Amino acid sequence: MAKLPTPATMYSALLRHDPTYEGVFWLGVRTTGIFCRPTCRARTPNRENIEFFAAPSDALHAGFRPCRKCRPLDHGRKPPPLVEQLLAAVEREPGRRHRDAELVERGIDPSTARRQFKRYCGMTFQAYHRARRMGVALSDIRKGKTVLDSQLDQGFASGSGFREAFARIVGTPPSQAGSLGVLHAKWLETPLGAMLALADDRGLHLLDFVDRRGLEQSLTLLQRRLRARVLPGEHPVLTQIVRELDEYFxxxxxxxxxxxxxxxxxFQLAVWRALQNIRPRTTCSYCELAVKIGQPAAVRAVGRANGDNRLSIIVPCHRVIGAGGALTGYGGGLWRKQKLLDLERSITADSC
Structure with missing residues (x-):
């Protein structure tokens, strides 16, 4: 994760519209829900209304949409018509899925869309759309609002777009969620990026990085199994994990x-419990993990269960490595896996 300059330095660069900070940081404006380049010529917002990001994808996951004036996803050139068409489609309905079959129905070749979008925006169309959709759906959680169905008029095309995204991810519209249990949710900022935590009176059910590709599927599956809805708010379990994560980092x-x-x-429970037994500052291969659960031939299945882990860091799937010692298979990104291992190796017994 890129290290940002100090907030004072970035705000000073914004006031000067300093081009030397292009690509160094992006800023989100809380009052409009838009994110911009540091050289944007729109009216400069007050410092208390600004949030800084190291990458456009971070701003998208935080619920901000690209500024139409400074075009923060552009690279100094006009976007191809296909890219403009796809960006407009996402903004019209942020919560709607745009599957390959739908693109074909509109006369768009999915492989061409992926290639042009990646070349122009630095990420595939599906990655952009997933980040935008998750940003919309997690926006209230991040802001700590108490009612997910409240009208959102900051940074979204419409309140109905949010409700559709909510229904897709939570599994039911807010108006029909009254019979479900409750998972209290909290957005956490960490040195390795934002995380989402879900908990109830029994304990912590989910702790994961918001940009992990499988997060949306994990949310859907977890809520279906528990028959629970997600509501932002404080809970003693969330307070505890915030404190312990701060101490960890x-x-x-x-x-x-x-x-x-x-x-x-x-089978998954057996793998996850075995993960909990991997001591800090040590690692374990997938083969060794399979032996520990008494199924030495199930190496691939162990790998899949490892990837299905919903409790990052606490259930330490980052401590599982390839047979040759190489870093492999971490949903949060191999760079995070390396950072976590390096952090743990740097912590001495005396310091904790």
């Missing part, structure tokens, strides 16, 4: 005491 904690709830098949 500050290098004063290696073990977590936050109660967790594992929800999965018997």
């Amino acid at each position: 500050q290098g004063t904690r290696l073990m977590f005491n936050t109660p967790v709830v594992l929800t999965g098949s018997p």
Whole structure:
């Protein structure tokens, strides 16, 4: 994760519209829900209304949409008509899915769309759309609002777009969610990027990076199995994990005491419990993990269960490596896996 300059330095660069900071940071404006380049010529917002990001994808996951004036996804050239068409389609309905079959029905070749979008915006269309959709759906959680169905008029094409995204991810419209249980949600900022935490009175059910590709599927599956809806708000379990994560990243904690709830098949539960037994500052191969659960031939299945883990860091799937010692298979990105391992190796017993 890129290290940002200080907020004072970035705001000063924004006031000067300093072109030397192009590509160094992007800024989101809370009052409009838009994110911009540091050289944007729109009216400069007040400092308290600004949030800084190291990458456009971070701003998208935080619920901001691209500024139409400075075009923060552009690279100094006009976007191809196909890219403009796709960007407009997402903004019209941020919560709607745009599957390959639908693109074909509109006369768009999916492979061409992926190639042009990647070349122009630095990410595939599906990656952009997923980030935008998740940003919309998680916006209230991030802001700490108490009612997910409240009218959102900051940064979204319409309130109905949010409700559609909510229904797709939560599994039911807000108006029909009254009979479900409740998972309290909190957006956490960490040195390795934003995370989402879900908890109830039993413990922590989910802790994951918001830009992980499988997060949306994890949310859908978890809520279906628990028959629960997600509501932002405080909870003692969330307060505890925030404190313990802060201590972990500050290098004063290696073990977590936050109660967790594992929800999965018997095989998945066996793998996740084995993960919990991998000590800090040590690693384990997929083969070794398969032996530990008594199924030495199930290496691939162990790998899949490892990837299905919903409790990043606490259930330490980042400590599982390839047979030759190489870093492999981490949903949050191999760079995060390396950072976590390096952090844990730097923490001494005396410091925690």
